[in-house]
Amino acid sequence: MIDRLHPLSILIYFLSASLIPAFSRNPVLHTLCLITGFLMLFTWADAGKILKRVPVFLLFFLIISLFNPFFYHNGNTVLFYVAGRRFSLEALLFGADSALIVIGVSVWFISLSHYMTGDKVLLLFGVLSTKLATIVSLIMRIIPHYASYINAYRKQQKLMGIYGEGTFLERLRAEAKIFAGFLTWSLEHSMTTADSMTSRGYGVAKRKSYRIYRIRQIDILIMITSVIFILLLGLSLIRGTFETNYYPVIVMQPQGREAILSESVYIIYSLFLTVKHLIKVNYGFFENKQSKI
Amino acid sequence: MIFEKYYILISLFLIAGSLAIVFSRLDKRHTGVRRITLIAVMTALSIVGRFIFASLPAFKPVSAIIILTGIYLGSEAGFLCGCLSAFLSNFYFGQGPWTPFQMVALGLIGLFAGIIFSKRRFKRSSFRMIVICIYGLICGIFYSLFLDTWTMLWTYGSFDLKGYLAVISAAIPYTVLYSLSNVLFLIILDIPFGKRLGRIITKYRI
Numbered sequence: 481m482i483d484r485l486h487p488l489s490i491l492i493y494f495l496s497a498s499l500i501p502a503f504s505r506n507p508v509l510h511t512l513c514l515i516t517g518f519l520m521l522f523t524w525a526d527a528g529k530i531l532k533r534v535p536v537f538l539l540f541f542l543i544i545s546l547f548n549p550f551f552y553h554n555g556n557t558v559l560f561y562v563a564g565r566r567f568s569l570e571a572l573l574f575g576a577d578s579a580l581i582v583i584g585v586s587v588w589f590i591s592l593s594h595y596m597t598g599d600k601v602l603l604l605f606g607v608l609s610t611k612l613a614t615i616v617s618l619i620m621r622i623i624p625h626y627a628s629y630i631n632a633y634r635k636q637q638k639l640m641g642i643y644g645e646g647t648f649l650e651r652l653r654a655e656a657k658i659f660a661g662f663l664t665w666s667l668e669h670s671m672t673t674a675d676s677m678t679s680r681g682y683g684v685a686k687r688k689s690y691r692i693y694r695i696r697q698i699d700i701l702i703m704i705t706s707v708i709f710i711l712l713l714g715l716s717l718i719r720g721t722f723e724t725n726y727y728p729v730i731v732m733q734p735q736g737r738e739a740i741l742s743e744s745v746y747i748i749y750s751l752f753l754t755v756k757h758l759i760k761v762n763y764g765f766f767e768n769k770q771s772k773i
Numbered sequence: 774m775i776f777e778k779y780y781i782l783i784s785l786f787l788i789a790g791s792l793a794i795v796f797s798r799l800d801k802r803h804t805g806v807r808r809i810t811l812i813a814v815m816t817a818l819s820i821v822g823r824f825i826f827a828s829l830p831a832f833k834p835v836s837a838i839i840i841l842t843g844i845y846l847g848s849e850a851g852f853l854c855g856c857l858s859a860f861l862s863n864f865y866f867g868q869g870p871w872t873p874f875q876m877v878a879l880g881l882i883g884l885f886a887g888i889i890f891s892k893r894r895f896k897r898s899s900f901r902m903i904v905i906c907i908y909g910l911i912c913g914i915f916y917s918l919f920l921d922t923w924t925m926l927w928t929y930g931s932f933d934l935k936g937y938l939a940v941i942s943a944a945i946p947y948t949v950l951y952s953l954s955n956v957l958f959l960i961i962l963d964i965p966f967g968k969r970l971g972r973i974i975t976k977y978r979i
Contacts, residue, residue: 499785619813667970
């Protein structure tokens with residue numbers, strides 16, 4: 481369902497769900513962000529693929545959390561001394577908290593770049609500028625084309641005996657030769673592309689970009705929910721509900737009614753699109769206009 | 774004050790907003806079809822360059838190709854090439870909240886290359902080569918410092934000089950390697966790109 485949403489609602493939803501916790505200083509919200517980010521991964525990737533990424537994230541976590549205490553020494557609880565400098569518990573926890581949210585946002589962005597396919601990116605660019613959308617679509621066409629061309633070119637050079645064996649310097653020279661030929665060809669080829677674009681009518685009338693996605697009821701629902709969520713959590717962010725001070729001792733704002741309320745709002749919001757995929761429910765009313773083909 | 778607490782939020786919004794404004798103004802200026810396809814080719818080349826050197830950290834021809842685009846095709850082309858190569862290559866190397874910062878940094882590198890060399894685009898001299906190399910060196914340092922500011926704001930939420938120095942000092946090998954690779958690639962690529970682009974530009978009246 482998520483991949484059929486309008487790109488604008490996807491963008492707003494993912495950015496608000498990942499970035500609002502990132503701007504707070506609250507370990508609870510950060511942990512929630514990481515967990516819901518992982519659940520979001522399960523909507524499109526299988527478990528084996530996700531488990532493969534976990535060691536990388538753990539390594540990342542260790543590096544970021546250990547980086548902080550080596551540079552900041554102003555915590556009160558000293559664990560041990562490194563080269564005469566204090567290695568404090570507070571700095572370590574601060575680093576761990578930072579690592580948590582950096583990884584949480586990265587996990588959310590993995591899902592975002594899965595759901596933001598090329599056509600959706602093109603649509604968003606086309607809203608801003610049609611010229612930009614033209615360039616982006618040209619680039620997306622050019623890259624695979626070039627890759628196949630350069631392989632064919634290299635094979636041909638090899639058959640002619642120009643490229644292949646020899647010392648490192650000789651092979652480097654052959655590579656440079658291939659690159660030079662490829663460069664000339666790619667620039668000339670772009671002129672052919674430009675001419676055929678002109679002859680097919682580029683620049684004759686005002687250009688519009690083609691939009692395959694329409695804003696449906698479900699998109700309006702998601703956008704309204706997102707705006708309400710951003711206002712709610714933004715307000716408690718500004719009021720300092722989530723503040724945590726780390727130096728010199730850890731002082732967390734008491735988890736009062738407001739903080740717990742905001743956190744449950746976050747849980748509901750961040751699982752809003754995930755739940756449907758995980759337990760396969762149908763929103764019915766909002767989707768009944770969709771074709772059944 | 775609230776504005777001191779949310780540096781990163783505000784800077785992210787400012788940068789994304791200014792990029793959106795610049796992009797929405799692009800259609801007002803007329804750019805020929807051939808120039809558009811050339812920009813696309815140069816951007817594709819810089820993205821492919823990032824792919825080829827993906828295994829080596831910081832040793833990338835991306836900025837060099839963006840600078841050359843700015844020099845030979847003008848500042849608008851340089852800006853577009855920088856922004857788009859950061860944005861599109863990040864689909865493979867990882868999108869994140871840092872993407873707008875990378876887009877602005879690389880875009881500005883291309884933009885200023887176009888402005889600095891607007892008078893002597895194809896005049897070949899050793900003085901020009903030296904200026905290009907110095908520009909590449911400065912760009913490498915600028916790019917690293919710009920993204921270090923981002924790292925600082927992102928991981929600590931606020932800006933203070935001590936933390937900034939820590940982040941910079943941790944990134945010194947990266948900065949040095951990056952700047953030197955810029956200079957190296959500029960020296961290697963300037964003549965082949967200049968010759969071919971110059972030929973295309975005179976042959977097809979761009």
